[in-house]
Amino acid sequence: MSNAFAALQEMMSCQNREIHTNEKEVTEKEVTLHLLPGEQLLCEASTVLKYVQEDSCQHGVYGRLVCTDFKIAFLGDDESALDNDETQFKNKVIGENDITLHCVDQIYGVFDEKKKTLFGQLKKYPEKLIIHCKDLRVFQFCLRYTKEEEVKRIVSGIIHHTQAPKLLKRLFLFSYATAAQNNTVTDPKNHTVMFDTLKDWCWELERTKGNMKYKAVSVNEGYKVCERLPAYFVVPTPLPEENVQRFQGHGIPIWCWSCHNGSALLKMSALPKEQDDGILQIQKSFLDGIYKTIHRPPYEIVKTEDLSSNFLSLQEIQTAYSKFKQLFLIGFPSPPPYCGSDHTATLLFSPSSAYQLPSDNSTEFWDTDIKWFSLLESSSWLDIIRRCLKKAIEITECMEAQNMNVLLLEENASDLCCLISSLVQLMMDPHCRTRIGFQSLIQKEWVMGGHCFLDRCNHLRQNDKEEVPVFLLFLDCVWQLVHQHPPAFEFTETYLTVLSDSLYIPIFSTFFFNSPHQKDTNMGREGQDTQSKPLNLLTVWDWSVQFEPKAQTLLKNPLYVEKPKLDKGQRKGMRFKHQRQLSLPLTQSKSSPKRGFFREETDHLIKNLLGKRISKLINSSDELQDNFREFYDSWHSKSTDYHGLLLPHIEGPELKVWAQRYLRWIPEAQILGGGQVATLSKLLEMMEEVQSLQEKIDERHHSQQAPQAEAPCLLRNSARLSSLFPFALLQRHSSKPVLPTSGWKALGDEDDLAKREDEFVDLGDV
């Protein structure tokens, strides 16, 4: 298995080398700018000073700032110094000084020590440029030594290309795909299920044993019925296909996933709100018909979860995240002009004095990190995560313990629906916790589910839209699970972090369309040239595009153990039961009164669908709260089966900040030689030993040469790594105890000491 994997990686990296061999090079300059296929240099400026913060000591690096139609890049003059082998976890597409245009969050200019947001046409050009990135990096470029002409060109160029609204067709995605066409080979062995064929859906139905009651339909082939929905999807078997067409796919229960006990997770986009009584009547009878199909045996009782009301609004998510990210967008403080200044007799310790920096809006954090917790809380980002996890647990309880179907209802069924249904599947279906399973899940629920990545990330910079990080919220929820139950997941938090970064790399099609329809219609070349093949867009799941196989080992959790395979006969009999489920109080007496309750509720379902929402009908029910509590407590009181149902802790102290993603660029947050890396390296070492042992055994048994296993050598010598590993490699790990100023000279003469070095102290005597 692992050999196959290694071979696969090898192969993919070969392909990839081909992709990048046709990089154009700008030959005049000493430092080369690496351009991707199809990438064009737009403007540049030389003698730009980039501030580098190194162990609280700040200095500058001269170099060239360039802007292409893909990225903003800084090419330092002494690149070689930084380009040492410490940067092993290198992204092949994005260098450490590269910012893709889509990754730019805010641009500030400093005019006479004052920081201002830059946008539109500028009358005056700043002496310093500060760029906040969506992956929370902060870059500062000093333009004081740059020619005025170049300053104008680069600043206005950057502002224009990162802020002006864009046409979809002008995304770099297409230029890249066009230019790289010849070299791009469709990845044959990426096992991620893309859900773009009927077969994929049938496979998923079979895997979850949902094929008894649900069927994959191709009614939307060619997007005839609806542009929001994928070409293929799954509906309850008795549902007539005309129904799908009736309201362009609205009001149709669409299957997401089936639980081992037969209950299913469904989603439905709400019917358009109508005032006209006549239409309302029609809608009502339509829904009645739908309801009749899904609310009779063999289908389980349906519970509706209306995610559009009483749960979470996109606005809340947006506000919370923008507050939250400010906590981490730490620019370093404005330094005085770059020159060696006088030192006074008072000596400082850099760590402490980090608390006394003049505030530069963002650096207030360091002044106030005594208030860290209340700032964190006031952003309410963690609380939003808690609410999502809680909702997912509630739904899990309904499906697992009460054997009910749950129907998620949302206006377009493409935001919170995606989030909640993915979370539920992640908790209930161990397959989703493998890397392939997780990628397939995202493909199924988010990409094919029609999550508007383009709009939510505002990749096109449309003025009327704002970034709503729903997908990031999902990743953060997943991180909480990964963090609380590390052995249950095949992927690591580093995987999640680089996945979140990939959201802004416009060479992958995965996150750059609003719907599969939009993707498919834009795949053809300009001018509907029917002769040429459709564009071949890369998918983000091809990790070899971004990382070398060696770096990819960091995406794989060494603690993960695959589910032991039962032999086939056994499996049929056992039917994949969860350990926990057996011990849960699955009482008949409890569910019978609910039958009545939910009968009544179907009326409300209809009312809800018709826009007359009755608030808090379900959520405030005490009984349901009690069920939730009981379910939650009883699960947590037992030991965890990592291949069974998995619930997160959601109490106040248990939800954490995703430190790797949010703190990785902050030098002060670096713990040299510390952090989880230290443990991880020890663990990998042990794993390696086991692996080599096993290989030797295999060798003995099969008497053939086993291929060399991939050794995770990135973690060698972890003492030299820091808690921010594998990110923040800019830091050289030499220099933390900075004892600044000349005052020390007086204290002790270093030379003197060096001379005495040859005296050897015998520890034994005395």
Add this chain to the structure above:
Amino acid sequence: MWWGGRGQSFNIAPQKEEPEMGSVQENRMPEPRSRQPSSCLASRCLPGEQILAWAPGVRKGLEPELSGTLICTNFRVTFQPCGWQWNQDTPLNSEYDFALVNIGRLEAVSGLSRVQLLRPGSLHKFIPEEILIHGRDFRLLRVGFEAGGLEPQAFQVTMAIVQARAQSNQAQQYSGITLSKAGQGSGSRKPPIPLMETAEDWETERKKQAARGWRVSTVNERFDVATSLPRYFWVPNRILDSEVRRAFGHFHQGRGPRLSWHHPGGSDLLRCGGFYTASDPNKEDIRAVELLLQAGHSDVVLVDTMDELPSLADVQLAHLRLRALCLPDSSVAEDKWLSALEGTRWLDYVRACLRKASDISVLVTSRVRSVILQERGDRDLNGLLSSLVQLLSAPEARTLFGFQSLVQREWVAAGHPFLTRLGGTGASEEAPVFLLFLDCVWQLLQQFPADFEFSEFFLLALHDSVRVPDTLTFLRNTPWERGKQSGQLNSYTQVYTPGYSQPPAGNSFNLQLSVWDWDLRYSNAQILQFQNPGYDPEHCPDSWLPRPQPSFMVPGPPSSVWLFSRGALTPLNQLCPWRDSPSLLAVSSRWLPRPAISSESLADQEWGLPSHWGACPLPPGLLLPGYLGPQIRLWRRCYLRGRPEVQMGLSAPTISGLQDELSHLQELLRKWTPRISPEDHSKKRDPHTILNPTEIAGILKGRAEGDLG
């Protein structure tokens, strides 16, 4: 020697009456109507312990529920599960023992009502169905009583607990267990932790640190310099005991400057009390004081320990708030939890300690100099900082042995008033400084998981031991009191001479046990958990280039004297406050003007630095902890133990929980290495040693541990 035990079980033989407990007659027979094998219960008593009442009950709150017996004695409340194998490993039970002083709150539940039990009178005709014991160490014990005729017993035991607790507040001093270990051979597994009560201990430790310019002073052998000081301590070679005596008189409570730790690079870390400002030292006294402080170095840095650190009252208040917050029924809503946690300020104090310790370790490691920690009392924060600095700078202090010796030396022997600070005397000066220290150590542990030989469980065990009345380690305020108890002062007249060695203590029958005798309360399996599986001594290569110690300087005025305060060094004109204007100094408690520098100018100086400062290499083995807001976390496994939801799942190292996890992991392991046949074991290492389940468990737990509090 004193550890020389051979037998697997301690003989808790019926001792002769304790001298201190003479009034309390051992009552080994429980009440006649008890239906349990009472002799069995009684045999579990400590010497001098009396069973007051007991009742059968069921331990609740954790799966599975355990049935057993709830016993109240005059020292503790303990729950003994049925089938608890007495003669197994541990004479005492670490998990269900609640010393009476440790009971923070007592509640009884009957039906839907819940009563807090304060006085014996508060329990009128209330038949408790369940009793909740909240420990001041954040533990919680829930015992339910079964119905069916046993109500009177339940009532009785509850009453007994309430009464015993009320009485225990009356400053009842327990003398610790004296167990006979005689006849237990020499099969000791580990070197004993030096108690630093003999001159040899100090001499051995001095040699270990290669502190060549120092010697063991016997000036306090009779505790006549200071009762709070240990009998022995280290002073510079060249200074006579008479000078030491003379100089120490000018420090608060006679706690003059002593060596805490000698850095292999040549620096020395000293600690001392505040200058006794009212005294009027003569010239020679001042010279002696200066010599002691200078310790042969030309550079001297005085560290004002109290500066920027919380006061004792602050620590106490924060701890009380933290405890209130972590109570299982604390009313804080989930979404307000973080600000409530911040409101306790506990983590803020932890941060302050770490920051200061980190700065001081840079001072100690960067140049050869004498760094003096000065705190007025020299018994609280000095110990905390000095221990933390050693943990950060000395890899050997991070081993199990090293850490225990460190605590014994810098806290126990140095006279940290444990009894007072932990509220044992009922005095107002309660402040859990030691627990603050443990929290700091925990932070280090989770920031540097590969650098410590001991685990979180060890810290928890230590945390829980501070109020357990079985050893004297934490039950006395000063080495003098402790010595008085253990009869060590018989050697009053002995004077240390280099060739002299004390008679082996093993000869004496009354061996005082210390908290480091873990097998008293922890089973072997639990003690195994004290080892950190992720510890990797190679991780921080211990490649100290021992810089030669500068030749001992000719006594003379130091060439530079600095005060370290607020993260900055300020030059001082003189070392002692008295010489020039004693009257003025006597008035102000802080004898030096603070540097009046605004934060702006500080920052300006900071940022104009040449980049080559970055070239100074990080000394190997030095840990520099993170202390930013997101890096300081809540020690959940300690403080949240009482919460039901935390008791489950990710919870404390309960035996049952660990067993479950272990068996689960072992199962995983079997799947992991399915085809290793026995003959392969010889090829490399035994796979079971490679992936020892305990190690994996620890690692998993470590990883499950939160990133942010």
